[in-house]
Amino acid sequence: MRARIEFNPRWCKACGICIAFCPASVFDTDQDGRPIVARPEACTGCQLCELRCPDFAIAVEVEREGE
Amino acid sequence: MKRYLRQQYMPHIWCPGCGNGIVLGALLRAISRLGWDQDRIAVVSGIGCSSRATGYLDFDTLHTTHGRALAFATGLKLARPELKVIVVGGDGDLAAIGGNHLIHAARRNIDITTICVNNRIYGMTSGQASPLTPKGRLATTAPYGNVDRPFDLCQLVQAAGATYVARSTTYHVRQLCNLIAEALENRGFSFVEAVAQCPVYYGRRNRLGTAVDMLKYYRDHAVTVRAAQSMQPEQLADKIIIGRLHHVVEPDYESEYARVMEEARRRADR
Numbered sequence A: 001m002r003a004r005i006e007f008n009p010r011w012c013k014a015c016g017i018c019i020a021f022c023p024a025s026v027f028d029t030d031q032d033g034r035p036i037v038a039r040p041e042a043c044t045g046c047q048l049c050e051l052r053c054p055d056f057a058i059a060v061e062v063e064r065e066g067e
Numbered sequence B: 001m002k003r004y005l006r007q008q009y010m011p012h013i014w015c016p017g018c019g020n021g022i023v024l025g026a027l028l029r030a031i032s033r034l035g036w037d038q039d040r041i042a043v044v045s046g047i048g049c050s051s052r053a054t055g056y057l058d059f060d061t062l063h064t065t066h067g068r069a070l071a072f073a074t075g076l077k078l079a080r081p082e083l084k085v086i087v088v089g090g091d092g093d094l095a096a097i098g099g100n101h102l103i104h105a106a107r108r109n110i111d112i113t114t115i116c117v118n119n120r121i122y123g124m125t126s127g128q129a130s131p132l133t134p135k136g137r138l139a140t141t142a143p144y145g146n147v148d149r150p151f152d153l154c155q156l157v158q159a160a161g162a163t164y165v166a167r168s169t170t171y172h173v174r175q176l177c178n179l180i181a182e183a184l185e186n187r188g189f190s191f192v193e194a195v196a197q198c199p200v201y202y203g204r205r206n207r208l209g210t211a212v213d214m215l216k217y218y219r220d221h222a223v224t225v226r227a228a229q230s231m232q233p234e235q236l237a238d239k240i241i242i243g244r245l246h247h248v249v250e251p252d253y254e255s256e257y258a259r260v261m262e263e264a265r266r267r268a269d270r
Helices: A017-021 A048-052 B020-034 B050-056 B069-079 B091-097 B099-108 B153-160 B173-185 B199-203 B211-221 B225-229 B253-269
Strands: A002-007 A027-029 A035-037 A058-063 B041-045 B060-063 B084-090 B112-118 B164-169 B190-195 B222-224 B240-247
Touching (some): A002 A035, A017 A048, A017 B211, A048 A058, A048 B020, B020 B050, B020 B084, B020 B112, B020 B173, B050 B060, B069 B084, B069 B099, B084 B091, B091 B112, B091 B153, B099 B112, B153 B240, B173 B190, B199 B211
Parallel strands (some): B041 B084, B112 B190
């Protein structure tokens, strides 16, 4: 499985929800409170960051093997 | 999912960490999962923060007057019964000024899905107490603590005749999406209460911390319908009961009204 995290800084309002609740600690925080995709290889593709983002600013594309 | 958004109006106006966007996302994912025709969906809203949702949605949308979303939606559904009609509103809009429309839409069992974003406050006008503000909480209109007891809106609409009733929170977003999909599929009046954080006008005044802290509160205070059945009322006092609360099959208003029209035509022909 490979996951690609797309982040849209123009829509992000730096609430920190994606960072706080990522079960795999994929994100670091930049100086404005926005997420940095620091450990993409740790992403499990659960998409909780995308589902809980209030600003539609994160999307996780999951490619499973054989697809 | 972004195909349902009028992207030229994004980013939206909601505050950082506001729950409205999470609930809207859950609604759009539920619609996407059901595979409904985008041009056969109408979303109706009243006034308030959550009612701004219609401005961002690329369906047919109606942004109406305060509390009257369900009244407009009822007219729309009767005129165009082939449309899937969805109402999005806040606790102030739906339970206070629109409270009567809410109970009567439920009583009619009209085929409308209502999503109530319950942030327990009037956010747009900077934090007046709503009928869902818990007793003792602070608001601009309750500087010494709210005196009134809040509605249990789910119990209210169930008692009024809604055929599908559910509650979840912005923390439990997968469940919220599943419940909204079930509500959309129910033929009749469906009601989903989405407990959502207002970190700015409710959270800050009541010292509930950031949006993240408020989501953690939902995580730690939610109990499933099943678990709640074996709990005492005092144990449930500060809990949020989540899940499908009520689901029955009853004739919907459009079907009943179509019969009336049929009968009227038959008598006129006689």
